[in-house]
Structure formats: structure tokens, C-alpha cells
Amino acid sequence: MEFGLNFFPDVGPDEKSAQDYWTEALHLTGLCDDLGFSHVRTVEHYFHRYGGYSPNPLLYLAAASQRTKKARLITGALLPVFNNPLKMAAEIAEVDAMSGGRLEVGFARAFLPQEFRRMHVSLDESRARFDEGIEMVRRLLTEEHLTMAGQFRSFEDVTSLPRPVQLPHPPFWIAASSTDESFINAGRLGYGLMTFTRGDAQVKRWLQLYRDAWREAGHPGQGRVMISFHMYCAATDDSAHADARSHVEGYLQSIVDANSDWASTSSKDYPNHPKMIAAMKSVTYDSVVAGGGAWVGSPATIRKQIERYQEAVGGFEIASLQVNSHTCAVDKAEASMRRFAAEVMPHFR
């Protein structure tokens, strides 16, 4: 099992400046290789403290490529719906080049009504734009003199530059959150699966759907599953909770705020979101910890949390850890990472 770092900025200018946020993230990223974390990941969001400091994950990964030598650099995730595939393919290949072939590319459909509204894109075109965008990027990375006519974009005789280092293209991931179709689709396409914690039985079922689709499509192995967690490791459970509680709560509040439009929004492309988002309001720090979404405690406690979660969902390959949620101080995050690397990670090699 691998453990990586997921930098999800969940602060606004009144909480922590972008300069402080990214300077701290780069410092923690610089520890990544030595401590044995296997990836660095960040997000694409806009206009809101929930992710809005990272409008293009490739920018941070380009910077992170110069603070690491081994870590995989992962978009978690790019949003084809808000991007021109001609630009996405070229930017992906450039970061693949600058990192010496360490880029991996997660794609997501986006889900915040305010982003669609401000970008002037219909929520009801989400799935179609997502499918078309990924396929255009894949073909731009793998083919030359390419002509494609899509529903939303078209181009003629394009050889995208740069050509990628990793052939046929950097590994792709699909972020799936709430419909069987999304999990099955990721497996069928042979891409990695990014998701997050919910009811264990539900996640276990989705991972099974993904792996079944993977095998049925004839791909070798069982695919790769990456799940996001908060992580805060301290000497004792009490001191860990005392430090982590307000930061995880800050993150949870930023999600609820960012999704508030769903109370008055519906879309055929997001049949489960109004319900799912309504349920988020009842999520608390204690329920996240109890449900396995936040690994918080002493090393011994976190080891048990990981083992329980692995068992509950039927195993997964990669944990992507938010180690500096909300206004967590960078020295606290560093101490937590060091303790986790020394006393937790060795048990899962």
C-alpha cells in the first residue's frame, strides 16, 4: 500500500493567504521523497475557498516537480468541462517533460453549481463534456495529425506538442463519487479510480463494480484505487484530536458552503447530488473519524484505523492524505507526517 500527499487548499484570504498556503505546501512536498510518500496531488477549483487557490493543478505540480525527484505528481483532478482539450493535452505533456515522466492525470466532472454558473457551462452537459474532453486529450497525446469533430470542440490536423515522455500517455485516473455508472466507466476504460470515503458498504460495492468492469474489459490486474483521507498523527490520541478537530471541521464547513447551491439546483447529470450534499450537512468531525475518513490519533491508533478501513472496503492500493487541512500550522503538519512515516507506513509495506 502506498501513501501520498493531497494538497487541497480549503482556505480563503481571511484565513490563510495563497502565498502562505503554497509556500507551506511546497515545504511539505520537499519532505515527500525522504519520508517515503509516493505522490503529490492537488485539485482544480474556482472562486471559493473550497479549492479555489488551485485553478490549474498542473501549476502546482510543475513547482512540485522541482522539490521532488521520485514522487508521482497527480492531478486530483483536472476538469475537462472547463478546459480546452488542446490546451490540456499540451500542458499535461509539458509537465510530464519537466518532471521526467512523473505525471499522472486524474480527471473529474466537477460538481459545484457556482463554478458551472460563473464559467457559463450547463450542469446538464457535464457528462458529455467530460467524456469528450478525456477522449480528445487521450487521442491528442497518443496520435499525430489528429482530426476530431466533437459535440463541443473540433479541430483538424493537430499534432499536439510537446509529445509525452510516458507512452502511450501518462496514466489516467477517473474521479468517481456517486453513481454506479462512474465507477464502472473508470474500470471499463482501464483507468485508475479516485474516490473518497462514504458508508463502507457503499464504497466496497463501488470498488467491486470498478474491478469487475476492469476485468471484464480485459485489462490485466485489478486496476488501481486511490482514496482520500485526512491524516493527523501525534504522540497520543488526545493531543491528535485536540490539534486536528478544528482543521477537519474547517474543511467540512468549506465543502458545505461550496455546495450550498445544490439546495436549489437540479440536473439530470447529477441525480444524486442534492441528496448527497444535503447529507453532508450532518457530517461532523466525530462522524468522519468514526467512518474512517480521517485518520487521527497516535501511530498505534492510526494503524488500526487503516487496517479496519482496508478490511471494510475490500482493500485499495493508494491513500491520498490531506495533512494540512484548513489552517493547520505547517510545523504541526510536518511533525504529523514525520511520525506517520516513521511509525505507521512501515507496517503497510
Next chain:
Amino acid sequence: MEFGLNFFPDVGPDEKSAQDYWTEALHLTGLCDDLGFSHVRTVEHYFHRYGGYSPNPLLYLAAASQRTKKARLITGALLPVFNNPLKMAAEIAEVDAMSGGRLEVGFARAFLPQEFRRMHVSLDESRARFDEGIEMVRRLLTEEHLTMAGQFRSFEDVTSLPRPVQLPHPPFWIAASSTDESFINAGRLGYGLMTFTRGDAQVKRWLQLYRDAWREAGHPGQGRVMISFHMYCAATDDSAHADARSHVEGYLQSIVDANSDWASTSSKDYPNHPKMIAAMKSVTYDSVVAGGGAWVGSPATIRKQIERYQEAVGGFEIASLQVNSHTCAVDKAEASMRRFAAEVMPHFR
């Protein structure tokens, strides 16, 4: 007078891989602060070896921010015509944050017919999209809860994130190439001016138009002018020319190839381009050196080339140097930079 580094990739996969190109550029960038070069700059182009390894200059500048501590990081230039201003503003502010407020933003209109054709944008909309894009980016960086309705883009109630480190926004530059209007416009707006070498009298006249417009608009000082040059410094003139000739020629050939569509293209927004591009075909290595566009020779020779050029165009503030054109080997580029820094730069402090 300041000297900086302009990384303009002018190679395709058959000449140098993007991984090699960017690895070498990052190595040279890492020398920048110690040697006293004041900026790192790169370009935005697509689909062709003339610049196509750099589809988003902010990606390289993000990486370069981690190899430098003092250098200014300059887009030379972003192309509003191919970008969503909502994304541009946010990405600018993120790199401003990651670099601790060292970003400067050059904008250009783009001018390659193949880029417009493949991006499905009309050449005849070039100026209007450029003007609208810059103004939207400027206001997104400086205002909150912004609503704008443009000819090409509109948005409502947007507070762009992150907020920039440099207030009111990172310094702006305008790349001007061939019309009086472009030079006057840059001065009137109070932005820096990026240009390149042509006939000395023509450039001198344009710089005067820029500075006159700058003063007439009431801006303090006389503005800032940045001019691009090739630079290759060796122990003797002969050895410098022996090394530099083929690399500058490779660059010149890539320009001619990239612009070949102008032979069969006309656009109201580019009245002078067909003629200007036709003239480029007669440009040779020797004519570029004689005209001051390539500083090549011993330190003593280059000092004279710089003094002559300063005199001929009426002075300018910043030279942006292409030190690794075409397939120039990185160790040769490094030796040239070191010699230039030691034996040329001190004479212009």
C-alpha cells in the same frame, strides 16, 4: 540595464525532446540568481517547434520559481486570444503566490495563422479578443464581485482566487511588433513594452512613440522596454560564431516555417504581417548579428554590440537573452552565460 533569460523552445521531437529541453532550461535557470540575471521568461505557442513545447508559460515559471529566489518570472507572452480570462487571472495569481510575488505578465496578440486555425479563432478578432482579455484579467485581479459583459466572454459576480500577492496586480507588459498603434497603446495603458530587433531607426521611432504615449497619459517615469536578443559569448569572436551560427540559423528557420501560412493569408488585424514575414525569409545569421539582434563574440565584442545598439535605438531598460537557441548544448550555453555575467554585465551596471 538589466539582463535576463528568455527560454524560447525552437525544437521539435526530432531535434531535442521536451524532457531534455526543459531539464536543460531548468538547469540554466538555477544559475540565474547567482550570475545576476534578473529574469526568467518563456513563451506561449502551439503545435509547431517554434515555441510549441511551451503551451502555457506559467507552467515553466511555476517550476522556475523553485529554482530561483530573486529572479522575476515573466510570461513572454500569454495569449488572451486562446485563453479564458477567468482561468488566466486565477493562474497568474497562483504563480504570483508560489513565487512570493515575483511574477510579471506579458500579453501578446498571437500571430501564427496555424494557431488561430487549429484553435478555431478568427485572425480578424485578434485585436478585439486581446483588448477584452487583458482588461478582464486586470479587473479580475484588482476587483471583487466583478460582473463583466464582453464581446467574447461574460461573467457575473466573480471574485477570482487566489488574490494576487503584488497589488494592485503583477506588472503587465504588452508585446508589440509591427504597428504604431500597438506601441502607443502599451504606453497609454502604462504597461511595460516587449519587442524585438528590426531596423534601428524603426525601433527607435517605436520606443519614442511608446514613451511619448506613456508620458502623455500621465504615468510617472518613462515606462520600461524589454528587447529580445540571441546571446552567445565565448573566448574569441571566431569560436563564438563557430558555435552560435547553426543555432541561430535553426531558430530563424523555425520562425520562417511557423509563419509560412502568411504567404496565403490576409487579415485586417495584421495589415503588416504578410510583408513583414516575407522579409523574414531574407534574414540570415550574418544580417541578424550585423543588425544587433544576436550578440555573439568575445566579451569585448559583445560590450561594443550592446553599446552600439543602446545608442542606435535611444536606450532601453531590459535585455531578454536567448542563451540556448535551437540545439545548443547546455554546457556551451552555461559557459556562455558565465562568461557574459563575469565580463559583460559588470560594464552595464
